[in-house]
Amino acid sequence: xxxxxxxxxxxxxxxxxxxxxxxxxxxxxxxxxxxxxxxxxxxxxxxxxxxxxxxxxxxxxxxxxxxxxxxxxxxxxxxxxxxxxxxxxxxxxxxxxxxxxxxxxxxxxxxxxxxxxxxxxxx
Amino acid sequence: xxxxxxxxxxxxxxxxxxxxxxxxxxxxxxxxxxxxxxxxxxxxxxxxxxxxxxxxxxxxxxxxxxxxxxxxxxxxxxxxxxxxxxxxxxxxxxxxxxxxxxxxxxxxxxxxxxxxxxxxxxxxxxxxxxxxxxxxxxxxxxxxxxxxxxxxxxxxxxxxxxxxxxxxxxxxxxxxxxxxxxxx
Numbered sequence: 001x002x003x004x005x006x007x008x009x010x011x012x013x014x015x016x017x018x019x020x021x022x023x024x025x026x027x028x029x030x031x032x033x034x035x036x037x038x039x040x041x042x043x044x045x046x047x048x049x050x051x052x053x054x055x056x057x058x059x060x061x062x063x064x065x066x067x068x069x070x071x072x073x074x075x076x077x078x079x080x081x082x083x084x085x086x087x088x089x090x091x092x093x094x095x096x097x098x099x100x101x102x103x104x105x106x107x108x109x110x111x112x113x114x115x116x117x118x119x120x121x122x123x
Numbered sequence: 124x125x126x127x128x129x130x131x132x133x134x135x136x137x138x139x140x141x142x143x144x145x146x147x148x149x150x151x152x153x154x155x156x157x158x159x160x161x162x163x164x165x166x167x168x169x170x171x172x173x174x175x176x177x178x179x180x181x182x183x184x185x186x187x188x189x190x191x192x193x194x195x196x197x198x199x200x201x202x203x204x205x206x207x208x209x210x211x212x213x214x215x216x217x218x219x220x221x222x223x224x225x226x227x228x229x230x231x232x233x234x235x236x237x238x239x240x241x242x243x244x245x246x247x248x249x250x251x252x253x254x255x256x257x258x259x260x261x262x263x264x265x266x267x268x269x270x271x272x273x274x275x276x277x278x279x280x281x282x283x284x285x286x287x288x289x290x291x292x293x294x295x296x297x298x299x300x301x302x303x304x305x306x307x
Contacts, residue, residue, distance in 0.1 A: 005152050005236075007243045064229075066236035071244055071252045075236035078157050086159050086179075087224055090217055092170040093158045097127060097148040100137055105146045107125065107170075114208055117168040118126045119150075119161050122135035123272055123282035 003033075003079055004095070010074040012067060013051035022076065024061070026052070031060060092117070127155050129164055129269055131242070132276065152239050156269045160227050162302045163268040169207060177213040179224045180303025199307065224302050234264035238274065245277065254278065265293065266300045 006022045008014060019025065023033050026047070030037040038060055040046050046056045054074055058065035064077040082093040092115075096106040107115065124145040128136040131151035140147040155161055159168060161180060169178035183200045206212040215223075227235075241256035257274045264270045271290055275282040294300070 004154055005157070005239055007239060064232040064236060066233050066240065068237070068240050068244075068252070068256060070255070071240070071249060073240050073243060075239045075243075077232060077236055078154065082158050083160060083227070086176060087226055088221065090176045090179075090220055092168070092174045092176050095154060095158055097150050097154070099146055099148050100133065100140060105125075105148055110125065111174065112172050114172055115170040116124045116204060117159075117170060118124060119129050119155055119159075119164050119166045119168075120126060121128055121130045121164045121269075121273065122132050122139070123130065123276050 003082075005078060006076045008054075008074050008076065009072055010054055010067065011069050011072050012054055012074075013048070014054055014057065015051060019052050019057075024057075031057070129153055129156060129161070129273065152242065153235055153269055153273070157227070157232070157235050160224050160302045161269060162231070162264075162266070162300070166303060169204070169213070171211070176220060177207065178215060178304075179220050180301075182301060182303060182305040203307075223304050227302070230263040231267060234260040234267060234270045237263065238270055241274070242277070266297055268294075 003023060008018055008022065010018070014022075016026075025032050026040075027037070030039045031046075032038075040060060046053055046060065054065055054067065054076075058076060062080045064080070065074060067074040085091045085093045092107060094106055094108045096104050099105050107117070126140075126143070126145065126147045127150050128147065129150050130136055131149070133149060136147065136149065159166075159180060163182065165182070165184055167178075167181045167183045167185075168176060169181075171177050184197060185200055186197050203214075237256045237260035241253045241260060244256060245253035257278060261271045261274065268290070272282055272287060275286055280286050299305070
């Protein structure tokens with residue numbers, strides 16, 4: 001899912017292509033993903049010298065962001081609304097992850113059934 | 124059952140999953156620790172037919188392997204799950220559920236992001252950059268086992284060795300913080 005975590009090469013800005021790569025586009029209506037748009041109250045804060053400010057973008061999308069300047073990599077996290085769904089609305093947020101054969105399985109593939117979600121590890 | 128490995132070691136997980144017919148998914152970037160505020164494994168979440176979380180993050184081992192540490196009888200854990208599957212019986216109110224997990228702090232969010240940056244740098248061959256970011260992640264979330272303990276095998280350290288015991292002692296001293304329910 002494009003709204004999962006993303007790693008981008010950035011020390012603070014994104015190009016138009018990088019924005020598209022993470023699933024978003026700047027249109028007159030605002031920051032859009034398909035039919036969903038987020039209003040941009042101050043476009044001049046978001047786009048500076050033709051580049052998108054990553055911290056302003058993350059804030060608008062309500063996603064956490066971390067920038068490792070030394071390596072030039074930044075990480076953008078999931079929309080906080082998804083975790084709010086779990087913790088406040090008590091509605092399990094959907095996700096899609098690969099199985100051991102490489103196919104993708106989503107929580108919603110098993111909708112309308114009781115599910116025991118078990119997070120485990122080898123460590 | 125949907126089992127999600129908060130792990131990138133596909134071979135180790137494949138060994139575990141042999142003979143298992145329910146989905147076993149790989150989550151090397153720890154997406155679930157962000158979406159469900161998970162800070163240790165194993166963590167069990169009970170989700171009903173309408174996607175409602177009827178039991179949030181539960182530190183349930185399901186076996187008696189760690190009974191000495193936890194003092195918890197896994198039969199009773201199985202009983203609780205069976206009661207739910209059988210008659211839909213749940214015991215927590217919505218307010219109790221909300222109060223029991225606690226949101227991730229900004230630092231805990233940042234730790235997860237730094238952990239992912241470290242993974243990426245390690246995959247690119249930048250061991251120093253990876254180590255730097257694993258360290259930052261560990262400083263931001265010192266009692267989050269999905270950060271500090273998960274990073275051990277990724278840096279050549281035995282997660283069942285001295286480092287683990289030190290982490291355990293630290294967590295004990297801090298009151299064993301955990302985003303969720305323990306004790307039964």
